[in-house]
Amino acid sequence: DSGVTQTPKHLITATGQRVTLRCSPRSGDLSVYWYQQSLDQGLQFLIQYYNGEERAKGNILERFSAQQFPDLHSELNLSSLELGDSALYFCASSAQLERGASNTGELFFGEGSRLTVL
Amino acid sequence: EDQVTQSPEALRLQEGESSSLNCSYTVSGLRGLFWYRQDPGKGPEFLFTLYSAGEEKEKERLKATLTKKESFLHITAPKPEDSATYLCAVRSNSGYALNFGKGTSLLVTP
Numbered sequence: 001d002s003g004v005t006q007t008p009k010h011l012i013t014a015t016g017q018r019v020t021l022r023c024s025p026r027s028g029d030l031s032v033y034w035y036q037q038s039l040d041q042g043l044q045f046l047i048q049y050y051n052g053e054e055r056a057k058g059n060i061l062e063r064f065s066a067q068q069f070p071d072l073h074s075e076l077n078l079s080s081l082e083l084g085d086s087a088l089y090f091c092a093s094s095a096q097l098e099r100g101a102s103n104t105g106e107l108f109f110g111e112g113s114r115l116t117v118l
Numbered sequence: 119e120d121q122v123t124q125s126p127e128a129l130r131l132q133e134g135e136s137s138s139l140n141c142s143y144t145v146s147g148l149r150g151l152f153w154y155r156q157d158p159g160k161g162p163e164f165l166f167t168l169y170s171a172g173e174e175k176e177k178e179r180l181k182a183t184l185t186k187k188e189s190f191l192h193i194t195a196p197k198p199e200d201s202a203t204y205l206c207a208v209r210s211n212s213g214y215a216l217n218f219g220k221g222t223s224l225l226v227t228p
Contacts (some may be wrong), residue, residue, distance in 0.1 A: 002161065033215055042220035043162070048213075056213045061210065090161055092212070106152060107216055109161035 003083055004110035009028065012116045018079040021023050021113045025093030031055070032074040033094070033107060034066055038087040049074055081117045088112045120145045120210050122219035130225045131196055139191040139204055139222045147211030151189050153182050154205040156221070164204055196226045 003026035013019055025032050034046040036059075045058030049068035060066075063081075068074040078085060092107035121144040126212055131137055143151065154162035166175045168184040175182050179200065181192045191204055203223045207216035 004161075029213065035218075043207075043218040045215045045217065048215050050138075056215055058215060092161075106164045106167055108164065108222070111153075111161050114159075 002017070002108040002110060004091060004093050004108050006110035006113050008113055009084075009111065010114050010116075012118060013081060014118055015071075015081055015083060017081050017117075018077065019081065019115065021076040021078070021089050021115075023074045023076070023091030023110060025074070025091075026108055029093035029095055029108070030072065031105075032068055032072070032095045033092040034060075034074070034076050035090040035092065035109075036087050037090060043090070044106075046076070078115070081115075083117050084116055086117045088114050119139040120208055120212070120217040122206055122217055124204075124206050124222050126222060127220070128223045128225070130227065131193075133194045133197055133228050136192070136194045136196070139224070141177055141191070141206030141219055142187060143189070143206075143208050144187075145210040146219075147173070148208060149211060150209040151184055152207040152209070152216055153180075153189070153191055154207065156203045156205055158203075165204075175188055182198045193224070196224075198226045198228055200215035200224065201226045 005024040007014040007022045030051045033048045036044045046060040047058040066076045090112045092109045125140045153165040156162045166182040170177045171186045183190045203221040205221045207218040
């Protein structure tokens with residue numbers, strides 16, 4: 001058990017709909033990352049938050065957005081869903097240190113949320 | 119842009135048959151190379167972090183090594199429970215997120 005909790009584990013919805021995925025990081029971790037994993041693309045970095053602020057963006061579509069709340073949990077919002085958005089969405093957390101400091105932290109991943117868009 | 123390439127894509131071994139998985143990388147300022155194990159339908163599980171060329175780390179039947187251009191994950195006398203997808207990732211000077219390769223799917227048969 002990594003200590004990272006994701007809900008829901010499975011989600012089936014229709015094209016055009018909107019869903020919200022939730023993540024609770026490990027106790028004490030300030031940084032949350034969202035990744036998308038599909039069969040052909042592998043694990044793709046979407047976005048990172050640190051202590052409530054956006055820190056880095058990867059290959060995140062404009063239809064997707066995320067936020068991190070004061071209690072450090074994070075939500076990933078996916079809207080105007082398309083068939084191609086079907087994938088596993090992972091949240092990961094780390095003990096993030098500031099840039100310039102020694103950063104040796106590995107990422108700890110949750111079990112993922114499997115999204116199926118029909 | 120960081121690039122991580124893993125080979126082979128898939129590997130089938132008999133129990134006890136040792137082998138190596140390869141991870142080639144191109145990164146501007148390596149701040150860590152990471153190996154993860156992922157079982158079907160599960161999240162990646164952290165195995166090792168390597169930081170500088172020549173570094174080696176071991177855990178049970180697994181040993182990870184690092185050069186300036188690639189990393190190897192050596193599996194000695196594997197068992198069926200070692201069957202999984204092994205992912206390699208790098209962290210560069212440009213940020214804190216990990217950039218993953220597509221993985222090597224390992225199947226160990228009795």
